[in-house]
Amino acid sequence: MAILGISFEKIIKPNVRIxxxxxxxxxxxxxxxxxxxKNGLERIYAQLNKLEDVExxxxxxxxxxxxxxxxxxxxxxxxxxxxxxLPEKNPSLLMLTQLxxxxxxxxxxxxxxxxxxxxxxxxxxxxxQLSLELEGEFTNILSFIQDIQxxxxxxxxxxxxxxxxxxxxxxxxxxxxxWGDFPTRIPPITEPIxxxxxxxxxxxxxxxNLTRPELTDxxxxxxxxxxxxxx
Amino acid sequence: MPAINLLPKDLTPKEGVVKVADLxxxxxxxxxxxxxxxxxxxxxxxxxxxxxxxxxxxxxxxIKIEISALEQTEVRLVLVKxxxxxxxxxxxxxxxxxxxxxxxxxxxxxxxxxxINETTVSQNETTLIIHTDNSAILSEFLAKIVSSGIYSGIGxxxxxxxxxxxxxxxxxxxx
Numbered sequence: 001m002a003i004l005g006i007s008f009e010k011i012i013k014p015n016v017r018i019x020x021x022x023x024x025x026x027x028x029x030x031x032x033x034x035x036x037x038k039n040g041l042e043r044i045y046a047q048l049n050k051l052e053d054v055e056x057x058x059x060x061x062x063x064x065x066x067x068x069x070x071x072x073x074x075x076x077x078x079x080x081x082x083x084x085x086l087p088e089k090n091p092s093l094l095m096l097t098q099l100x101x102x103x104x105x106x107x108x109x110x111x112x113x114x115x116x117x118x119x120x121x122x123x124x125x126x127x128x129q130l131s132l133e134l135e136g137e138f139t140n141i142l143s144f145i146q147d148i149q150x151x152x153x154x155x156x157x158x159x160x161x162x163x164x165x166x167x168x169x170x171x172x173x174x175x176x177x178x179w180g181d182f183p184t185r186i187p188p189i190t191e192p193i194x195x196x197x198x199x200x201x202x203x204x205x206x207x208x209n210l211t212r213p214e215l216t217d218x219x220x221x222x223x224x225x226x227x228x229x230x231x
Numbered sequence: 232m233p234a235i236n237l238l239p240k241d242l243t244p245k246e247g248v249v250k251v252a253d254l255x256x257x258x259x260x261x262x263x264x265x266x267x268x269x270x271x272x273x274x275x276x277x278x279x280x281x282x283x284x285x286x287x288x289x290x291x292x293x294i295k296i297e298i299s300a301l302e303q304t305e306v307r308l309v310l311v312k313x314x315x316x317x318x319x320x321x322x323x324x325x326x327x328x329x330x331x332x333x334x335x336x337x338x339x340x341x342x343x344x345x346x347i348n349e350t351t352v353s354q355n356e357t358t359l360i361i362h363t364d365n366s367a368i369l370s371e372f373l374a375k376i377v378s379s380g381i382y383s384g385i386g387x388x389x390x391x392x393x394x395x396x397x398x399x400x401x402x403x404x405x406x
Contacts, residue, residue: 014244022255029262036266040273047280054287061294068301071308079307082314086321125317138347142335149328154318156326163349178321183313186305189298193305200315207318 057190064193071195078196078204084152085207087179090118091153092128094213095177098151099132101214106144108136111170127176130155134171138162141171152210154178325354333357333381333404340375344368348399356405358388364397373400382406 012020087094092115103110116129134141145160155177162171187193196204244252298305330352337359341347345363363369376385383406391399 015248018244018248018252019255022252022259025259026255026262029259029266033262033266036270036273040270040277044273044276044280047277047284051280051284051287054284054291058287058291058294061291061298064305065294065297065301068298068304068308072301072304075304075307075311078311082311082318086314086318123317123320125320139338142331142338145331146335154321156321156324157328157331159327159351159353160331161349161351162347164347176324178317180314180317183309186302186309189295193308194312195308196312196315200312203315203319203322204311207315 060190060192067193067195081204081208084212085154085210087153088182089179090126090128091177091179092130095130095151095153095155098153098211098213099148102144102147102151102211103134106136106140106147108134108140108144111135123180125178125180127178129158130175130177132171132173132175134173135168136171138164138169141169145171145173148173148175150209150211152207152212154207154210327352327354330354330357336379336381337376337404340372340379340381342368342371342375345372356403357382359402359404361400361402362397363400366398369398369400376402376404 096113099110099113110132112131112133114131116131118126118128120126134144136144141162145157148155148157155175157173157175160171160173162169334350334352334357337357338347341361344365345361345368347359348362349358349360351358361369361372363372376382382404384404386403386405388401388403389399390401393399
């Protein structure tokens, strides 16, 4: 091979010429090595990360299913307690029934009752004002008022006024009764499940101790043949 | 017979350089072998991890089916937590509960001969109108109220005396 009449052998010395092929190979090896190792490791790390994510989600799901299986038996009664204490709809009729029962128990007469417009706040809690006019013995009235907060649904006594006129003791009580919409969505399936905290367990016990309204379930009966009253 | 090199000396590489070239060739051979082994290990690892991912995903799908079957339980739990959160907010509201309980304690302190004519209990304070015919009873009641420590603030709104009605004491109680 000759460039401008000068042979290749003469331009490149034999020492360099013999070293050229292995050096090229070293360079090729280096490039190939960097390419293979870099790309390979990147893919492996990506796969490892994916595996870690999948395993993590799997752990969360497994924990979730274990917890759900564990609480399956008790959560229904817990839901009952919490819903009776704080219903979804306006519980005014239920509350009035509870108050009538309580008044009967405490020997207090409810002379008048009025319900005012419901108010709602940003947390989804709705309340209405219930005013009662009572008549009875002072201690009975006081005991009645104290026990109002021991019945379900949840209510709070805002103000009371007790007055003795001649020999009659009358009282005005204003209380708030609460309810709130049910949650409309459950968390995503891959989100860790949140069980009740110790504080919530205590609160649930407290709600469980509230006097529940006596509800009667009417069982379905077979249709019967009635006599014709016009015959 | 000795080897005869007929090539001119300036056309043959030096012996040391030849050795270096040979050494580099050996290193390159080892390097390539190592590279091929690494490549095999990387590919094997990739497929191994891929299999593990597929296996975990399959298990995930099975658990998701189980969770879907237990959805009602989860819904109830979410409902309970929601109700409790709201109940906690309600129970933390400022109400007259404490003041009513204090009034109950106060009623026990009332000496015979004194009676409550009127009382108004709100979130932070109680106003009380007591009636008695005897000033000694009035003093006794006031002494009891102060020593009981039920209220930290006891304010006298008015004290009236009427020949027919007796003493009428109006107090503002708080704290």
